[in-house]
Amino acid sequence: MSVNRRRYLAAGLCGAAAAAVSLPSWGADRLRIGLTPVILADQVAFLSRWGRYLGSRVGVDVEFVARESYQSILDLLFSGQIDAAWICGYPFVRFESELSLLAVPLYQGQPFYQAYLIRPKTPVAEIQGWADLKGRVLAYSDPLSNSGWLVAQAQLGKAGVPVRDLKRGFFTHGHRNVAEAVAARLAQAGSIDGYVWETMRAQGMPAIAKTEVIWKSEPFGFPPLVVRKGHEHPQMEALRQALLHMGDDKVGRDLLASLNLTGFTLGQASLFDSIRRQARQVPGSGVGG
Amino acid sequence: MLRRLPYRVQIPLGLSLAVLLAAVLVTAITARVQAQNARRDTLSLLDRAVVLVIAQVRPMLAADDTWRVFSLLRDTAQLIPGADADQARLAILSPDGAVFAASDPVKLETGRQVLGAPWREQPLLSSLEIEQRELHLILDGSVVLIDPIRSEDGQTLGFVFTEVESAAFAPDWASLARTALIGIVLAVTVLGPLGWWVGKRMARPVGRLVEVIERIGRDDTGVLQGDVPKTTDPELSRIGDAVAQLMGELERRKAAEERALSAERLAAVGKMTAAVAHEINNPLAGMLTATQTLRLHGGTESIRLRTLDLLDRGLQQIRTTVAALLPQARIEDRPLEPGDLEDIVTLVRGTAEKRRAEIRIQVDVESALRVPSAPLRQVMLNLLLNALKAAGEQGSVCARLQADESRVRFCINNSGPVLSEDKFKSTLAAESGKDPRGFGLWVCQELASHLRGRFELDTSETSQTCLLFEVPNREAPEGLT
Numbered sequence: 001m002s003v004n005r006r007r008y009l010a011a012g013l014c015g016a017a018a019a020a021v022s023l024p025s026w027g028a029d030r031l032r033i034g035l036t037p038v039i040l041a042d043q044v045a046f047l048s049r050w051g052r053y054l055g056s057r058v059g060v061d062v063e064f065v066a067r068e069s070y071q072s073i074l075d076l077l078f079s080g081q082i083d084a085a086w087i088c089g090y091p092f093v094r095f096e097s098e099l100s101l102l103a104v105p106l107y108q109g110q111p112f113y114q115a116y117l118i119r120p121k122t123p124v125a126e127i128q129g130w131a132d133l134k135g136r137v138l139a140y141s142d143p144l145s146n147s148g149w150l151v152a153q154a155q156l157g158k159a160g161v162p163v164r165d166l167k168r169g170f171f172t173h174g175h176r177n178v179a180e181a182v183a184a185r186l187a188q189a190g191s192i193d194g195y196v197w198e199t200m201r202a203q204g205m206p207a208i209a210k211t212e213v214i215w216k217s218e219p220f221g222f223p224p225l226v227v228r229k230g231h232e233h234p235q236m237e238a239l240r241q242a243l244l245h246m247g248d249d250k251v252g253r254d255l256l257a258s259l260n261l262t263g264f265t266l267g268q269a270s271l272f273d274s275i276r277r278q279a280r281q282v283p284g285s286g287v288g289g
Numbered sequence: 290m291l292r293r294l295p296y297r298v299q300i301p302l303g304l305s306l307a308v309l310l311a312a313v314l315v316t317a318i319t320a321r322v323q324a325q326n327a328r329r330d331t332l333s334l335l336d337r338a339v340v341l342v343i344a345q346v347r348p349m350l351a352a353d354d355t356w357r358v359f360s361l362l363r364d365t366a367q368l369i370p371g372a373d374a375d376q377a378r379l380a381i382l383s384p385d386g387a388v389f390a391a392s393d394p395v396k397l398e399t400g401r402q403v404l405g406a407p408w409r410e411q412p413l414l415s416s417l418e419i420e421q422r423e424l425h426l427i428l429d430g431s432v433v434l435i436d437p438i439r440s441e442d443g444q445t446l447g448f449v450f451t452e453v454e455s456a457a458f459a460p461d462w463a464s465l466a467r468t469a470l471i472g473i474v475l476a477v478t479v480l481g482p483l484g485w486w487v488g489k490r491m492a493r494p495v496g497r498l499v500e501v502i503e504r505i506g507r508d509d510t511g512v513l514q515g516d517v518p519k520t521t522d523p524e525l526s527r528i529g530d531a532v533a534q535l536m537g538e539l540e541r542r543k544a545a546e547e548r549a550l551s552a553e554r555l556a557a558v559g560k561m562t563a564a565v566a567h568e569i570n571n572p573l574a575g576m577l578t579a580t581q582t583l584r585l586h587g588g589t590e591s592i593r594l595r596t597l598d599l600l601d602r603g604l605q606q607i608r609t610t611v612a613a614l615l616p617q618a619r620i621e622d623r624p625l626e627p628g629d630l631e632d633i634v635t636l637v638r639g640t641a642e643k644r645r646a647e648i649r650i651q652v653d654v655e656s657a658l659r660v661p662s663a664p665l666r667q668v669m670l671n672l673l674l675n676a677l678k679a680a681g682e683q684g685s686v687c688a689r690l691q692a693d694e695s696r697v698r699f700c701i702n703n704s705g706p707v708l709s710e711d712k713f714k715s716t717l718a719a720e721s722g723k724d725p726r727g728f729g730l731w732v733c734q735e736l737a738s739h740l741r742g743r744f745e746l747d748t749s750e751t752s753q754t755c756l757l758f759e760v761p762n763r764e765a766p767e768g769l770t
Contacts (some may be wrong), residue, residue: 119405170353172356186355186394187399
């Protein structure tokens with residue numbers, strides 16, 4: 001792999017190349033939730049509707065803050081500029097000591113999802129699995145993504161393909177872009193969040209029609225909403241309850257349907273044990289034994 | 290086809306066709322210019338796109354961000370003509386010349402070595418050899434540009450590889466055809482009828498001139514001259530003036546012809562009068578001699594009877610000659626007799642004696658003579674008088690009358706200067722009208738013609754002039770007496 005991951009993380013910490021739905025603001029009269037590419041949440045109108053829905057139940061304004069990289073959202077969370085964040089299971093287990101679960105989304109009724117390995121849909125398939133990636137170009141999502149990086153590292157290791165044997169590996173700053181890169185054949189394979197791929201397919205996005213899944217992982221804990229331990233917003237419990245009860249009314253169900261989710265649950269840290277075990281197998285994952 | 294049409298249709302039709310042709314030509318030239326401009330504009334656009342890419346891509350290369358480079362190239366390629374049709378593509382090459390990212394990863398797959406390797410069968414320089422922009426013109430018209438990307442301190446960060454296939458430079462014929470079609474439709478619907486109308490206006494004076502010319506000779510010239518169109522166009526004005534002048538000339542010529550016809554009639558009357566006088570005058574001289582003879586020797590019975598017979602035949606000849614001038618008169622003429630030659634010689638004897646000329650005659654008649662006597666006597670008299678005149682003083686004339694079953698021939702020789710064929714013909718022509726002084730030979734020729742015979746110069750006789758009058762030995766044709 002040609003990408004220097006640490007350098008990339010450093011670049012992410014600098015917060016360059018960030019785009020915001022709204023500028024962060026401070027105060028107890030509002031709740032700010034950071035979003036990462038774990039969901040297809042780049043629709044401003046949808047986020048505005050969801051914010052108004054949650055705000056009406058929490059009693060304070062709820063705003064969403066989106067960033068392209070997981071690291072940027074974590075930086076905002078750890079610096080107190082946002083009150084909660086929807087991140088991946090991998091950064092949760094990595095920074096578990098500093099984070100606590102707010103809620104875990106339910107996908108098809110379960111708090112689990114899978115990672116996919118996808119390839120371009122061509123008449124002659126060159127790649128059948130991880131072992132075929134030697135000398136190929138592989139697209140990742142984010143250095144802090146479970147399905148978009150950690151799983152690939154673990155599976156490449158299992159398949160006996162050192163990362164350096166890839167022709168090239170690069171990050172696309174989002175699962176959606178992984179699908180786009182593979183569809184355009186910029187990469188010959190991509191490691192992607194199965195929930196995102198299925199949601200894109202459900203929405204009929206063109207890139208999905210040009211890709212196909214060639215491998216699915218074991219179930220992992222669904223990317224959770226987390227808060228910083230010891231720095232919870234006064235209305236955080238109200239927010240948790242609003243999320244947990246979104247399935248109780250029609251507006252909430254419509255919003256969940258837009259997210260391709262069925263609801264939220266409290267969740268347990270043990271949901272992410274599979275990720276934790278996998279991270280321990282990947283050198284440089286930041287998750288110790 | 291066009292030439293067969295009337296001029297009044299040719300002009301407007303030609304003008305309309307000229308308008309249409311002009312529209313097509315202008316469209317073709319415009320298409321050509323647009324095609325040239327399109328290539329220049331495309332290359333200019335490529336320059337700007339490359340500048341934009343180089344400016345944007347530096348931080349992405351520094352961050353080793355393939356995806357963002359791809360996004361940049363994909364979006365920038367949309368600016369380049371032909372990219373949507375897969376005819377143009379951009380790529381960023383790493384410092385070693387391999388594809389870092391491309392707008393069209395199918396054609397330029399990630400990681401593919403480009404620099405230093407053949408591209409479309411044309412070798413490209415290696416990354417180390419490229420110092421500045423490299424322009425490669427492919428044989429099929431495609432263009433490949435390779436621009437180095439440098440950091441502020443001059444380090445090569447990579448290269449921008451740009452390829453535009455020849456098809457992208459090709460004119461958009463469909464669009465040009467649409468434009469041309471609109472132009473032609475406009476020309477046909479607006480300029481065509483306008484050209485037709487203008488052409489009709491231009492041709493209208495021509496049509497009126499044609500009508501005037503067609504009426505020349507039928508209508509009054511004064512009216513026609515008033516109908517000649519007045520126009521400010523110098524060419525048409527000249528034609529109109531020429532037509533008016535032509536009508537004036539025709540009018541004057543017609544008057545001249547009428548005058549000439551009148552004069553000709555008068556001349557014909559005079560000529561006829563002179564001919565009659567000539568034919569009457571010829572026997573008169575002989576008859577006056579006969580009366581002198583009668584006066585001197587009338588006492589002798591034989592001389593008196595013979596002289597009276599001579600006078601009677603001479604007067605009969607004059608009567609026959611005069612009667613020939615009167616269509617309603619019909620005088621019975623007797624056939625020629627061998628003695629008529631001696632009779633005629635007697636009539637001219639006086640003239641011969643005055644000239645002291647000798648006349649010899651020879652008669653060889655083997656068959657009955659059926660030809661009328663009056664015209665033959667007139668011929669023999671004319672030719673004898675003519676021969677005596679031609680023989681001159683103390684000359685000799687030999688007259689010979691021959692006849693057989695089929696023909697009657699009268700030959701006469703004289704000892705005067707030999708008459709040439711040309712002189713003979715010119716004399717006949719002169720006597721036929723231009724020179725009213727002599728009619729003898731001309732009358733002989735006319736009579737030969739009427740009697741279906743011939744009158745000519747015997748060219749076989751070279752020592753003397755010999756004239757030959759020959760007619761069929763039969764009765765005169767109807768109408769000739």
